[in-house]
Amino acid sequence: MNDKPKLTTTAGSPWPNNQDSLSAGERGPLLIQDYQLIEKLAHQNRERIPERTVHAKGWGAHGKLVITEDISQYTLAKCLQKGAETPMIARFSTVAGEAGAADHERDVRGFSLKFYTEDGNWDMVGNNTPVFFVRDPYKFPDFIHTQKRHPKTNMRSPTAMWDFWSLSPEAMHQVTILMSDRGLPQSPMHMNGYGSHTFSFWNEKGERYWVKFHFKTQQGHDFFTNEEAEKVVGKTREGYQERLFNAIEDGKYPRWKFQIQIMPETDAEKTDYNPFDLTKVWPHDEYPPIDVGYFELNRNAENYFAEIENAAFSPSNIVPGISWSPDKMLQARIFSYADAHRHRLGTHYEQIPVNRPKCPVHHYHKDGEMNVYGGIATGNPNAYYEPNSFNGPVEVREAQEPPLRISGDAARYDHRKYDDYKQPRALYADVMDDAERDRLHQNMGGALVGVPTVIVERWFEHLRQVHPDYEAGVRKEWEAASRDAGYDPNGLPITGDTPHEANDQSPQQPTIEAAE
Structure with missing residues (x-):
């Protein structure tokens, strides 16, 4: 049977x-x-659906968030009260590579978490670095263009990357981290995660606090050198997926300690740096990290496409007790992330099971792509507008957060006037040891090979303003690597055998003043 x-x-x-197609006769x-x-x-x-424009290559798993400490004085969020345990899903990713790119490439890693709380989904959409390359969303599309393929050669363009960075001093902090050991972690389990932006908490009294989210790996910081990563990629392009998937299958569940930095609302006007600047960190001696709990990944997806590829994270997803800040990049992401998902997955992408909240959902959105429920989610076909007389869902006034106590004139403020060298200087001179600095010099010097010298010299001037040793160390490695690769002092290949970009562009002379 x-x-x-x-x-x-x-x-x-x-x-x-x-097994067999239907045809008009055996040979018909x-x-x-x-x-x-x-x-x-x-x-x-x-x-196949459209891959993500950025963060296309990713790895993820299910798990839980556990709160072990009392932070109720800062937030009324139910999922952050001591003893709370919330189901979640995580997705890690590279930024620049396509869906088929190798896992072990030097790149920033995305670090996205979705928590299925009783008050709706809370998404923490961050990176494995506490800062980013730009602070104004106007420049984000330009930056991403430099990370993607050149329109003529269809190859990655080191010239474009370094040209943009050398004209954007605020990138110095992030580029230093990217070219350091932490720019090439061995696996998703061996890197930290950060909300990166400044967010906010509000408590039962209506008091607001600014907050930074930190997720510290409990597996240790293991990294590869460029040479080690090349050997790994020669054997497998899926090293991250293999290590994360196999660890969970073997019961070796990775964990991250959850910490926060808290800033009283009025302190934002007292710091000598802009606390809402995505290129800056909050000094730990001023705002020490506070333990909150941990999250653990303990279950692999049954279907990668349905649960990881379809997972859609957006900083627009918050819950009562957690909110945003005046961070300009965050403000733009609140719109752009959800909009990207509507384009890639459909208008009602949050009806896809992996994105669907585990609490009741009631709204007046109707029709459109991916509306698998039909009608609207009110429970009454007559209640398809608001206000109505048919017992449709109504607003929840008690979920209203306190007002932001920040004001200013509406203007296009010059974001290039800030000091973009102080924090990278502290990272380079005070945090890194000699061996870390040596590897940073080598990684950055090698990455500059083949880039037109006018751009390289512009970048060196930024390094010099961070620290003279930084500029000298990278310059030495760049000169040696350029000779070994067969490039002349102008950054052009000596022979036609050396791979290079189509250099039909004419970089202008360096103008650091214009960049600032």
């Missing part, structure tokens, strides 16, 4: 033959009435 499930069409009809043409064939081919054509 055959007790296996019966194969059907997507409409549920029995599928009589999955196929018949268009062979709907099973048409269905299989049509679905295959549509099996």
Whole structure:
């Protein structure tokens, strides 16, 4: 007796033959009435959805957030009260590479967490670095263009990257981290995660606090050198996926300690740096990290596409007790992330199971792509507008957060007037040891090979303003690596055998004043 499930069409009809196409005779043409064939081919054509414009290559798993400490004085968020345990899903990713890129490339890593709370989904969409390359969202599309492929060569362009960075001093902090040991972690388990932006908490009294989120790896910081990573990539392009998936399958559940930095609301006007500047950190001696709890990843996805590729994270997803800040980059992301998901996954992307809240959902959105429920989520077909007389969902005034006590004139403020060298200087001179600095010099010097010298010299001037040893160390490594690679002093290949970009562009002379 055959007790296996019966194969059907997507409409549920029995599928009589999955081996042979329907044709007019053994040697005759196929018949268009062979709907099973048409269905299989049509679905295959549509099996891939657009990959993410950035963060396309990713790895993830399910887990839980556990709160072990009392921070109720700062926030009324139920998921952050002592003893709370919240189911979650995490997705880690590279920024620049496409979906088929190698895992072990030097790049910033995305660090996105979705917590399924009783008050809706809270998404913490961050990176493995506490800062970023730019502070104004106007420059984000320009920056991402430099990370993607050149429109003429269809290859990555070191010239574009270093040209943009050398004209954007605020990138110095992030580039220093990227070219350091932490720019190439061995696996997702061996890196920290950060909210990066400044967010805010508010408590039962209506008091607001600014907050930074930190997730510290409990597996240790293991990294690869460029040479070690090249060997790994030569054997596998899926090293991160393999290590994360296998660790969880083997019961070696990775954990991250959850910490916060807290700043009283009025302190934001007293610091000598802008606390809402994404290129800056808050000094730990001024705002020490506070332990909150931990999160653990303990279950792999049953279907990668359904649960990891379809996972959609957005900083627009907050819950009562957690909110945003005047951080300009964060403000832009509140719109752009959810908008990207509507484009990639459909208007009602949050109805996809992995994105669906585990609490009741009631709203007046209707129709459009991916509306799998039909109608609207009010429970009453007559209640499709608000206000109404048919017991439709109503606003929750008690969920209203306190007002932001920040004001200013509406203007396009010059974000290039700030000191972008002080914090990288502290990182380079005070945090790194000699061995770390040596590897930083080597990584950065090698990455500059082949870039037009006018751009390299502009970058060196930024390094010199951070620390003279920084500039000298990178310059020495760049000169040696350039000679070894066969480049002349102008950054051009000596022979036609050396891979290089199509240099039909003419970089202008360095103008640090203009960049500032």
